[in-house]
Amino acid sequence: MTPVWRYGRPALVLLLAGLAVGVPLWLVAVTSAKPQAEAIRPNLDLPRHWQPGGNYADAVGEGEMLRGFVNSLLVVVPSVVLVLILGAGAAWVFARRKSKLVSAAYALCISGLLLPPAVITIVMELRQLGLANTRPGMIAVYTGMYLSTSIFFMTGFIRAIPMELEEAARLDGATPARIFGRIVLPLLRPVIATATIMVMLYAWSDVFYAFFVLGGGERATLPLNLYQVASAQLYLNNWHLVFAYVVVMSLPMVVVFLVGQRKIVSGITSGAVK
Numbered sequence: 001m002t003p004v005w006r007y008g009r010p011a012l013v014l015l016l017a018g019l020a021v022g023v024p025l026w027l028v029a030v031t032s033a034k035p036q037a038e039a040i041r042p043n044l045d046l047p048r049h050w051q052p053g054g055n056y057a058d059a060v061g062e063g064e065m066l067r068g069f070v071n072s073l074l075v076v077v078p079s080v081v082l083v084l085i086l087g088a089g090a091a092w093v094f095a096r097r098k099s100k101l102v103s104a105a106y107a108l109c110i111s112g113l114l115l116p117p118a119v120i121t122i123v124m125e126l127r128q129l130g131l132a133n134t135r136p137g138m139i140a141v142y143t144g145m146y147l148s149t150s151i152f153f154m155t156g157f158i159r160a161i162p163m164e165l166e167e168a169a170r171l172d173g174a175t176p177a178r179i180f181g182r183i184v185l186p187l188l189r190p191v192i193a194t195a196t197i198m199v200m201l202y203a204w205s206d207v208f209y210a211f212f213v214l215g216g217g218e219r220a221t222l223p224l225n226l227y228q229v230a231s232a233q234l235y236l237n238n239w240h241l242v243f244a245y246v247v248v249m250s251l252p253m254v255v256v257f258l259v260g261q262r263k264i265v266s267g268i269t270s271g272a273v274k
Contacts, residue, residue: 087150
């Protein structure tokens with residue numbers, strides 16, 4: 001392998017990755033700062049007249065972003081909590097008990113990593129349960145969708161925890177609930193942080209399942225609210241407002257990702273490799 005290719009190959013990969021990620025981000029950023037006349041046909045040119053403040057204020061006000069933000073929190077936060085609690089409890093059982101039944105249950109639980117959810121079946125089942133067009137129904141869908149990922153990473157991590165820690169606590173008279181709460185959960189912090197961030201990133205930007213389950217209206221989350229506003233022609237040819245909405249909607253998750261990016265890497269490697 002020649003020295004030029006040896007050092008040029010990583011540079012080429014980084015360049016291609018930078019273009020794939022950077023160009024769309026640049027398009028969104030510059031268009032969100034343009035007036036309507038310049039943003040009718042979105043392009044990569046810098047704005048001739050900058051007006052980001054007015055665009056963002058109009059997007060927040062006309063797009064009813066505050067209501068969408070509250071709705072997103074009311075759906076995403078309970079989903080994350082349920083995924084963590086149920087995932088940690090199930091992973092502890094799968095990691096510590098050995099039997100064919102447990103192995104079959106584990107395979108069934110992580111099958112969600114490969115099998116896509118059946119939207120029509122989900123909607124029909126929610127209607128039979130009376131949970132269609134409700135936040136509890138949306139929470140149940142998100143919990144079921146992302147529980148497989150949580151169980152997969154947490155099970156791999158718990159298997160690497162020495163059994164002697166739990167056996168010592170059991171000899172001291174600790175109950176299973178106490179062992180789980182005082183020993184297992186604290187050691188799961190890297191994977192818990194990873195699962196939290198991943199679920200929040202996916203659920204926060206979801207519009208597909210929210211459209212079928214919530215159906216819009218007063219319970220619309222931020223992405224679904226943007227879809228409704230655009231469909232109502234309020235943002236017709238107003239690409240500067242659409243991209244401003246996208247920027248504001250993405251800011252909370254950008255902050256979450258920047259704060260927890262190290263936890264994502266450590267949690268993934270701990271759960272998958274160990």
